[in-house]
Amino acid sequence: MKDKMNIYILFLMALLLLYLAGCGPHVQIDKSYYHRSVQSDDGVAVQVPDYPKRILALSSAYDTILLGLVDPSRLAGVNSLSTYEQYSLEAHKAKHVKTVMRSYSLEKVIALHPDVVIAPEYITRDVIEGLRYMGIPTVVVNTGKTVEGVINNVETVATLVNESERGDQHVASIRQDIERMRQLGSTIDSKDRKRVLFVSSMDGYTGRDSLFDDMCRYMYIDNAPTAMGYPSHTSFTDERVIAMNPDYIFIPAYKGLDKNLSDRFLKTPAFHTIPAMVNHHVEPLPAAYLYTANQHIGNAMLSIMYVVYPQLERKSHE
Incomplete structure (x- = not known):
């Protein structure tokens, strides 16, 4: 276990040296940019930008939430599934995002220079810890497995990207649909x-x-x-x-x-x-x-x- 950890640390240090030496895209972290602290679902307090401009979600589900909250220009990339009309109800907006991804390797994510990353709980720890090691704020948001869990995630992501008002509007719309179903269902x-x-x-x-x-x-x-x-x-x-x-x-x-x-x-x-x-x-x-x-x-x-x-x-x- 110790040897594995040493290899992992050396790998991350090598990545960092490559970036600092100019052998790859140079990452500059301006710490004054990160004013807010949010609680990640893996128990870590993460400093995030007041107004993130290069947001990256490591899940097509979160792509759809984000596209309902922010302009596509604020996304550093989207999953390819998010561009399919029958897969995402925000596909028309996803097609305006320049970078389309099919996988989320550590190297690919770093190369996009995101100022905040939203990751579901099933993304490997190596990727999450590697991004944090590189100074990229990475917030874990657990997948919604119930309707209430999904509503909570919409609120969480909206707060994370500083669009709480739009998030509240989406939640109000969901609640309205739920009430309509209750009224209709009572007749069955x-x-x-x-x-x-x-x-x-x-x-x-x-x-x-x-x-x-x-x-x-x-x-x-x-x-x-x-x-x-x-x-x-x-x-x-x-x-x-x-x-x-x-x-x-x-x-x-x-x-x-x-x-x-x-x-x-x-x-x-x-x-x-x-x-x-x-x-x-x-x-x-x-x-x-x-x-x-x-x-x-x-x-x-x-x-x-x-x-x-x-x-x-x-x-x-x-």
Whole structure:
């Protein structure tokens, strides 16, 4: 362990020497620029700029939050997924960010000269500690795994980039959508509730204790794997899909429908007797609704609710 740590320190020192020697992009840290202290979710107090101008998020979910708060010119880069129309509801803004990333190696992040980095908890410690060692303020924000957790993250990121007023507006909009769902949901009899299976290329991702599972409570929908009592991240085998007997099956669309997933459900004879197939309720849904850990979560939930209960959309327009 000691040898590994020594190698790690030497690696970081070598990086620093390269930068100071001019062998790479030169990083100048103006400490007078960092006036605010924020608490990172890994327990570290981080000094951040009053008004960050080169913000970098190491997650497409946080890209979407940021693009709803700041002008794209204030972002040092975005994830490539954030530029897909069906993956991010802020894709039109993401396309105005010059640097598009597919990975977040330490070297790539440093080369962008960010004045603050927002990292989810699953980013490796080597990257987080390496960025801090280089003097780049790096704040860990834990991924929102519930609707309330997502709302909290919108507030946290808004505060971090000094856009609390816009963050408050987004939160108010989400709360308004939640209240609308409560009013609509109160008209649904318990015997009329629908059972939904939302599949993902990450098998079991939308099962018990997932963000989608929590969203279902607000939408007055029964999440099929939870209704069957399956533990978190249980894979959706053919036998389990048949046992779940969903009324709707949602397949995420990115730049188009996920063909592997759609073929699996549309071309498996054993599935043809389940209600979703009988009633032609195998539906494409923008991936942005599946990965909606951002300010659009209220609108995403309402949209899904209207697909499952089309009579409610008609009622909302009366």
